[in-house]
Amino acid sequence: MARITERSQRGGHSGVSIEDVAAAAGVSTATVSRAVRGLPRVSPLTRAKILEVAEALGYVASSSASGLATGRTRTMGVLAPFVSRWFFSKAIEGADRELHARQYNLSLFNLGGHGSNRERLFSKTMVYKQIDALLVLCMALTPDELDHLQKIDIPLVVVGGHVEGCAYIGIDDYAASATAVRHLIDLGHRDIALLHGDDETDLNFDVPRVRIRAFKEVMEAAGLPTRPEWDEWGDFTLRSGQEAFRRLWARPGPKPTAIFCASDEMAMGVVFEANRAGVRVPEDLSVVGIDDHDFADAMGLTTVAQRPDEQAELGTRMLLDELNGTAGAVHSAVAPHQLIVRRTTAPPPS
Amino acid sequence: MARITERSQRGGHSGVSIEDVAAAAGVSTATVSRAVRGLPRVSPLTRAKILEVAEALGYVASSSASGLATGRTRTMGVLAPFVSRWFFSKAIEGADRELHARQYNLSLFNLGGHGSNRERLFSKTMVYKQIDALLVLCMALTPDELDHLQKIDIPLVVVGGHVEGCAYIGIDDYAASATAVRHLIDLGHRDIALLHGDDETDLNFDVPRVRIRAFKEVMEAAGLPTRPEWDEWGDFTLRSGQEAFRRLWARPGPKPTAIFCASDEMAMGVVFEANRAGVRVPEDLSVVGIDDHDFADAMGLTTVAQRPDEQAELGTRMLLDELNGTAGAVHSAVAPHQLIVRRTTAPPPS
């Protein structure tokens, strides 16, 4: 049966293959392969000729075919729980920068939603044999997901959180939180509330817990009391910050003069809601967050800055270096953070 | 030469192949292939046996191999100019939802940056033969990029903008803008400024221009003057909104009582900066945007809402349907928009 027929029967795409180029250039496919990939062992003239023909024919190598032949997909996976939240979208941009520069593709796996309540599936099958390396963005993982992760034998690093047995990159959450809390204490605050992000499911996600611990220990070290009724919970979103403020102010009894929020989005929610309630920031209430969200500067939010894009970029670089043969390129690293004092913190009202 | 040696020489990954499963299950690879893909013509018993063996061995099909055999990658490309801006991150989430549900992968191509000043490369090569379809997110394309786009003979739809000769999905920008402007006029405003987003490079991006035209025509129809000095430019970001406000208020002469912004981010920038400058919103200045950004509700921003995630989801669905044989599944569609009146608009000061 004619080859042409075969092709169309198989739904074959109309692409020109390496063989077409070889034929048109009067050389073998091996030579074309070397030529188009810029490998040595091709005479300048032949190479020029081949490149010209390839260009004219609009030849693009099939990634499936070369992936099959080499065992590499030139694609890195990025696993994220959300894409439209600050930390993640910035991290994705960072990863993309590095990948793009090194001619790799980025395959995005969005887990969509938190924890076990919302349906979400991540299994080895999803990513295995489709990517050469995996960048995991900070998130709560179920034991099951964790298990799948361990079973994937490709280079892996996690950014912004700890996963047992994996290299991770992120800020020193304890130090960052402690800095924020001390800033409030140094300003003279004694009545400080906490807006943390621990969702208390037993998922693997210790970032919130570390931030809570830092708050409690710094308060204690300063000889200040922490009140359980000023311990509010949020899920790192703006809305949860608004709700936390409302709960805090709806409750009878004394009010804090400052609040430490585990993320800028929550902090901004607090500020917005305080404004609505007629509570002045920072005159009546000081607010500090963590992140340095894009909106933080415009709002004048005091915060502890971090750069998720750079963290992801670094993680990606390690992964790619590892793939390129640099053994040990992947390792844990601590990213910098920095207190930025703006206009939402001030001494407490006297 | 032994097969094993071959494998390790070629850097072969240690994966279990279909042949291993076939051998372990005592059947042919053809049967395994049918079984794992849930195709008919496999007896229930054999299927069960095969699935069990496959599971035990941890078999996952190689996407390269099946891609090569079928001519399909089960991957859709998403081309975006940014990922951390509201419209795009939402759209990506929407596309991902649909893809995920249909077992497709999402390959993200971030053009990183606007126009020709920042280096950015998008060529046919980047995406060709790596994806089965392409979703282009609203952006300014260079003539060169446009050219490459046309040459890719795979299903394609653009979301949030028009590209000549391509199916597109998005709101009716003219109607949406007109609605916003009329809202201001209905409130009694006569002195309305415009914060548009046209960058005046000659890139293919008419969304800003349509919004400008709507503004001018609605003003004219209402018999209201538009003043060139109240025509401000921005790049859709928060910062550019802040800067526009400052320029507007720094200029001598009368001030507008309202401002129509081509995006929520810019509108929020205006609100923040007005607050800092002591200009009260909405008492002194009404502000309206377009988008219904995540922060719009918390800020009380009046806006014309749109849902980029749903637009992208629809586009993705069309693309996938087309790939599944539904000819004509891909076509242009108008997405809904809706005025949401909140607290940044009010009658002008009397």
Place this chain on the structure above:
DNA sequence: TTGTAAGCGTTATCAT
């Protein structure tokens, strides 16, 4: 420097 040919792991046709 160039070509030959044997894989790479699937899928799909055609027999059985």
Place this chain on the structure above:
DNA sequence: ATGATAACGCTTACAA
């Protein structure tokens, strides 16, 4: 219902 087997398009020893 199952099995042989020929593609799919590329890479890479190895031979020339």
